[in-house]
Amino acid sequence: MDRRFGELSPPERLLMGPGPANVEPRVLRAMALPVVGYFDPFLFEVMEEIKELLRYVFRTRNELTLPVSGTGSAGMEAVIYNLVERGDEVVVGVNGFFGARMAEMVERAGGKAIGVKTSLGKPIAAEAVEEALKNSNAKLVALVHGETSTGVLQNLEKISRIVRSYGALLVVDAVTTLGGCELEVDKLGIDACYSCSQKCLSCPPGLAPITLSERAMEKIRERKSKVQSWYLDIGLIEKYWMGAERSYHHTPPVSMLYGLREGLRVVYEQGIERRWEQHRINSEALVAGLEAMNLELLVEKEHRLPPLIAVKIPDGIQDQAVRKQLINEYGIEIGGGLGELKGRIWRIGVMGVNAREKNIIYLLSSLEKVLAAEGYGVKLGKACEAASIFYNGLVHRQTT
Amino acid sequence: MDRRFGELSPPERLLMGPGPANVEPRVLRAMALPVVGYFDPFLFEVMEEIKELLRYVFRTRNELTLPVSGTGSAGMEAVIYNLVERGDEVVVGVNGFFGARMAEMVERAGGKAIGVKTSLGKPIAAEAVEEALKNSNAKLVALVHGETSTGVLQNLEKISRIVRSYGALLVVDAVTTLGGCELEVDKLGIDACYSCSQKCLSCPPGLAPITLSERAMEKIRERKSKVQSWYLDIGLIEKYWMGAERSYHHTPPVSMLYGLREGLRVVYEQGIERRWEQHRINSEALVAGLEAMNLELLVEKEHRLPPLIAVKIPDGIQDQAVRKQLINEYGIEIGGGLGELKGRIWRIGVMGVNAREKNIIYLLSSLEKVLAAEGYGVKLGKACEAASIFYNGLVHRQTT
Numbered sequence: 180m181d182r183r184f185g186e187l188s189p190p191e192r193l194l195m196g197p198g199p200a201n202v203e204p205r206v207l208r209a210m211a212l213p214v215v216g217y218f219d220p221f222l223f224e225v226m227e228e229i230k231e232l233l234r235y236v237f238r239t240r241n242e243l244t245l246p247v248s249g250t251g252s253a254g255m256e257a258v259i260y261n262l263v264e265r266g267d268e269v270v271v272g273v274n275g276f277f278g279a280r281m282a283e284m285v286e287r288a289g290g291k292a293i294g295v296k297t298s299l300g301k302p303i304a305a306e307a308v309e310e311a312l313k314n315s316n317a318k319l320v321a322l323v324h325g326e327t328s329t330g331v332l333q334n335l336e337k338i339s340r341i342v343r344s345y346g347a348l349l350v351v352d353a354v355t356t357l358g359g360c361e362l363e364v365d366k367l368g369i370d371a372c373y374s375c376s377q378k379c380l381s382c383p384p385g386l387a388p389i390t391l392s393e394r395a396m397e398k399i400r401e402r403k404s405k406v407q408s409w410y411l412d413i414g415l416i417e418k419y420w421m422g423a424e425r426s427y428h429h430t431p432p433v434s435m436l437y438g439l440r441e442g443l444r445v446v447y448e449q450g451i452e453r454r455w456e457q458h459r460i461n462s463e464a465l466v467a468g469l470e471a472m473n474l475e476l477l478v479e480k481e482h483r484l485p486p487l488i489a490v491k492i493p494d495g496i497q498d499q500a501v502r503k504q505l506i507n508e509y510g511i512e513i514g515g516g517l518g519e520l521k522g523r524i525w526r527i528g529v530m531g532v533n534a535r536e537k538n539i540i541y542l543l544s545s546l547e548k549v550l551a552a553e554g555y556g557v558k559l560g561k562a563c564e565a566a567s568i569f570y571n572g573l574v575h576r577q578t579t
Numbered sequence: 580m581d582r583r584f585g586e587l588s589p590p591e592r593l594l595m596g597p598g599p600a601n602v603e604p605r606v607l608r609a610m611a612l613p614v615v616g617y618f619d620p621f622l623f624e625v626m627e628e629i630k631e632l633l634r635y636v637f638r639t640r641n642e643l644t645l646p647v648s649g650t651g652s653a654g655m656e657a658v659i660y661n662l663v664e665r666g667d668e669v670v671v672g673v674n675g676f677f678g679a680r681m682a683e684m685v686e687r688a689g690g691k692a693i694g695v696k697t698s699l700g701k702p703i704a705a706e707a708v709e710e711a712l713k714n715s716n717a718k719l720v721a722l723v724h725g726e727t728s729t730g731v732l733q734n735l736e737k738i739s740r741i742v743r744s745y746g747a748l749l750v751v752d753a754v755t756t757l758g759g760c761e762l763e764v765d766k767l768g769i770d771a772c773y774s775c776s777q778k779c780l781s782c783p784p785g786l787a788p789i790t791l792s793e794r795a796m797e798k799i800r801e802r803k804s805k806v807q808s809w810y811l812d813i814g815l816i817e818k819y820w821m822g823a824e825r826s827y828h829h830t831p832p833v834s835m836l837y838g839l840r841e842g843l844r845v846v847y848e849q850g851i852e853r854r855w856e857q858h859r860i861n862s863e864a865l866v867a868g869l870e871a872m873n874l875e876l877l878v879e880k881e882h883r884l885p886p887l888i889a890v891k892i893p894d895g896i897q898d899q900a901v902r903k904q905l906i907n908e909y910g911i912e913i914g915g916g917l918g919e920l921k922g923r924i925w926r927i928g929v930m931g932v933n934a935r936e937k938n939i940i941y942l943l944s945s946l947e948k949v950l951a952a953e954g955y956g957v958k959l960g961k962a963c964e965a966a967s968i969f970y971n972g973l974v975h976r977q978t979t
Binding site for chain 2: 182184187188189190191192194196198199201202207208209210211212213214215216217219221225228231232248249250251252253256280283284287288375377383384385405406407408409410411427428429430431432433434435437438440441444447506512514517
């Protein structure tokens with residue numbers, strides 16, 4: 180091979196898409212620390228701290244709370260594959276790309292996915308879940324808390340009570356919500372929850388925090404068949420992560436664990452409620468600016484997911500042209516739509532360290548200029564003005 | 580939670596166990612660079628370079644050559660699960676822990692593993708593989724190139740010809756051999772090969788390079804059933820990693836990809852043959868020192884795996900006591916035995932940046948002192964003397 184491979188020199192992007200978000204600098208520093216072996220007592224300490232910190236952010240006392248060695252979808256696969264056996268019926272809320280993915284995984288696990296569907300941009304109705312439970316033998320209900328493809332926040336309180344009343348377990352995808360909006364695993368009676376590292380926790384992608392209730396663990400222990408993934412078999416992972424024995428399963432991604440610990444430590448120092456608040460406030464400032472540009476949002480206020488705002492692309496405006504200008508001229512990444520929403524929406528993320536006034540203001544001001552250049556009727560300055568007024572109002576409220 | 584989480588401060592270990600090895604400093608620096616999004620043109624460039632560099636280290640032209648987003652066992656699962664369908668018979672060489680793991684995964688994939696067994700510390704005989712092929716309908720043979728649990732290097736030439744003559748595909752576990760000893764994927768007619776990042780490539784654990792021949796890809800494309808892992812479905816991963824379309828599958832672990840690219844770049848700059856040589860030489864120096872201490876090796880010279888030397892624990896010497904002293908007093912990690920070899924062998928790794936004279940000498944000198952303290956009859960200085968003579972001989976040979 181006669182080829183030169185140069186020095187790696189990534190551009191500095193402001194990542195305001197659906198994730199990854201920018202990484203907390205302390206996390207990157209932690210990842211550069213020396214790697215130790217998988218049986219090193221120091222690593223076991225780090226693992227114990229990660230479990231404690233994850234329980235803190237998930238708001239749970241679940242013993243089995245740990246990061247799976249893969250990205251968010253590996254967390255989804257771990258939860259679904261361990262809880263579903265061949266022939267099991269599973270009620271799955273499908274109002275976007277990630278609900279559909281859960282249904283796909285249920286089917287691959289040999290289960291039967293009973294999809295509870297609604298239009299994109301709407302949450303799943305509790306009544307529809309109850310209907311599906313009534314008309315099936317499902318003992319598992321899987322829902323997406325924050326549907327990253329549409330920006331819908333699913334209310335879980337009522338559904339959780341229904342699920343429990345049918346003696347079923349509740350699985351929740353918190354990929355976009357963990358650390359970014361209110362999520363109370365224990366209070367809500369969630370039995371299995373999974374997330375990712377690269378969104379509201381501001382770590383790089385590569386780990387999937389999961390937590391499983393004692394009821395979920397019982398179901399896993401009572402399985403008649405082996406879990407069809409060896410790599411994601413909770414019973415095997417548990418032997419390494421929990422208890423005194425520490426049986427070797429696979430070599431964990433040590434540097435990523437260092438990073439996750441640091442990311443969680445940052446959340447812990449800030450306080451989880453304050454972090455939720457930080458996401459909510461900055462998301463509302465973004466919305467104020469977008470609305471001042473007369474842009475229409477996909478989701479009604481009531482069901483809007485703070486860390487991810489879906490904006491309808493105005494008629495006559497080209498999706499790609501706008502996103503390319505944003506990234507090339509301003510260094511800002513926002514996301515496009517997935518599946519049938521491709522070309523119809525933009526997805527703007529307000530996640531982790533990016534959930535800050537300076538980023539919101541810069542994004543709004545840049546988007547405004549790009550839209551104006553593309554012929555969209557918008558008066559420069561309106562978006563920032565609206566966001567600034569919003570932020571000022573907040574400061575006033577906070578200081579009085 | 581009323582708990583303090585302090586600054587992360589890992590001990591500096593010399594990792595001379597079965598992996599992870601110490602990480603190349605350039606790799607850690609690369610991992611601290613800014614993360615970009617999964618559709619960023621810059622990331623696509625990095626991915627293209629990684630594919631090229633992986634083809635270079637695997638010695639292959641296989642189009643499908645990429646890192647799977649998990650540790651080495653995820654690479655094993657990806658290869659086995661994509662190539663095995665329910666009911667398939669698979670011949671698996673089982674002469675250690677990792678061969679047994681492959682057999683386990685074949686069974687979880689619904690296949691029937693036909694184990695070709697031999698005693699621990701011996702390679703699989705070509706004749707036994709032929710026998711198994713003759714007496715079955717297997718169209719897949721899976722072997723471990725470097726059995727990390729015993730330190731056996733499997734010769735593949737003859738077996739490969741046999742496998743081909745039966746119209747079967749050859750799967751090879753190169754977790755411990757990639758970058759650490761001669762491995763010629765194309766010349767040997769290997770159809771599917773997987774490895775890890777944390778051994779002879781000196782990156783942190785977290786990625787599993789894999790390569791699949793066109794014949795293997797055909798088998799995957801002709802599957803009658805879906806791959807039972809969604810996360811590791813090559814057909815889906817291919818759509819993101821290969822070709823122009825770049826369909827989103829899962830968010831890749833960007834920082835780990837940066838690290839892997841840098842680790843591979845280091846190998847490329849050195850030259851793969853020189854790297855193999857570096858591992859061979861330092862491994863032989865280690866062996867010279869161990870033999871000078873009258874320690875017995877598990878594997879005969881002919882079948883010894885350069886990156887991993889298995890040493891029999893002398894009678895009357897306590898496994899744990901020795902390893903604890905090594906790590907606590909000298910900061911050196913070596914590995915214990917797995918499964919039935921627990922307490923019976925130590926596993927000493929000579930991997931990646933650790934395959935250097937200064938580490939070999941320090942390890943030998945420390946081990947000697949610890950063994951002497953534990954009552955093993957060894958004269959201090961003998962091991963280093965033998966290794967030094969070996970190194971001097973080399974320098975002499977190299978300079979004349």
